[in-house]
């Protein structure tokens with residue numbers, strides 16, 4: 074039997090298969106959740122002039138006042154001449170500091186009588202309450218590197234930097250196929266020897282959240298002809314994800330079905346639990362994942378392999394899940410010969426194990442918001458020990 078790959082070896086092989094999706098130009102707001110195809114360069118300087126950071130009175134120099142009020146500078150309507158010595162203007166937050174002014178006296182410290190302004194407290198130093206031109210960014214600055222995910226703040230920065238559109242990669246089209254004789258599509262029509270097909274919907278949802286176009290195939294019975302018929306519909310997808318039939322049973326037909334369809338196996342089996350029998354194959358530029366049928370195994374392998382491949386295809390500079398150390402809230406058991414991703418709940422202070430670690434336990438999975446990463450042969454550890462974890466976006470309390 075071939076030696077099983079480590080998680081890292083397998084992830085590296087998967088990421089090496091990532092297709093580079095085509096670049097398209099979209100309005101900035103439509104780029105949410107995508108990755109910048111190019112470095113983002115500022116097309117303008119921000120702030121474009123010295124601005125007031127507070128509401129008050131613009132003044133110049135160290136003379137203690139009082140000053141004659143000669144006008145106003147509002148955001149969007151600057152004062153149009155240079156201030157002379159002994160003059161001030163009313164200024165609002167975000168308004169241009171007039172020429173001749175170099176600081177702002179906040180209104181809480183000013184006393185205004187008729188048209189005269191006096192400072193009765195905390196005389197401001199030069200540049201006090203002034204946001205200097207270009208302190209945020211200047212035209213030509215590289216404000217974000219290629220491969221950055223566009224979230225709400227990046228979207229705001231792109232607009233602020235003068236962009237109406239962004240160059241991003243298109244999202245992949247993914248076909249998802251559930252297989253198994255016991256599966257039914259309609260949970261209401263489920264005899265005792267059946268179970269509702271839930272993996273395809275779960276995986277489809279994990280990928281749709283990334284913006285992928287998801288095509289659902291199945292559920293399909295454990296039958297060569299039925300599998301061939303379903304696989305024929307996956308021809309134009311960038312990726313195919315199957316679940317079930319990945320193991321060694323007499324009815325585990327996915328590998329021969331994929332090979333008959335024209336796929337070449339890249340690897341089968343990774344030294345991890347859950348998810349050991351994951352299969353990865355290619356057909357031309359298409360990447361195919363044969364995920365194990367147990368629902369938790371499907372979830373975890375989708376999270377550790379399929380989602381990162383989608384990120385990489387979309388141009389992400391950091392496609393793999395984010396790791397962080399969290400404090401164990403209870404004793405963690407020793408681990409056997411396969412590295413384990415334990416389903417767990419992080420409550421903001423400590424992380425504790427979900428009620429069941431069985432790879433079919435949907436109820437436990439649905440209460441989970443993180444995976445504890447435990448190495449093979451790890452010994453039992455006590456509560457209070459930091460442990461590496463991967464945070465999940467998994468509904469529930471997350």
Ligand SMILES: Nc1nc2c(c(=O)[nH]1)N[C@H]1C(S)=C(S)[C@@H](COP(=O)(O)OP(=O)(O)OC[C@H]3O[C@@H](n4cnc5c(N)ncnc54)[C@H](O)[C@@H]3O)O[C@H]1N2
Pocket residue numbers: 251252253255256268269270271272273316317318319320321322325347348349350364365366367368370432433
């Ligand atoms: N003798 C051995 N048996 C098994 C091994 C092994 O090494 N030797 N590996 C085990 C491991 S680990 C896993 S994981 C499973 C994976 O099996 P398959 O990928 O072949 O999955 P199935 O047998 O088709 O199904 C397993 C389980 O999951 C349910 N299932 C399947 N598809 C769905 C779906 N779309 N929605 C909901 N639930 C689904 C299915 O009914 C089964 O209960 O193999 C072990 N066996």
Ligand code: MOO
Pocket residue numbers: 345346347348349350365367370432
């Ligand atoms: O490796 Mo399987 O995914 O434990 O149940």
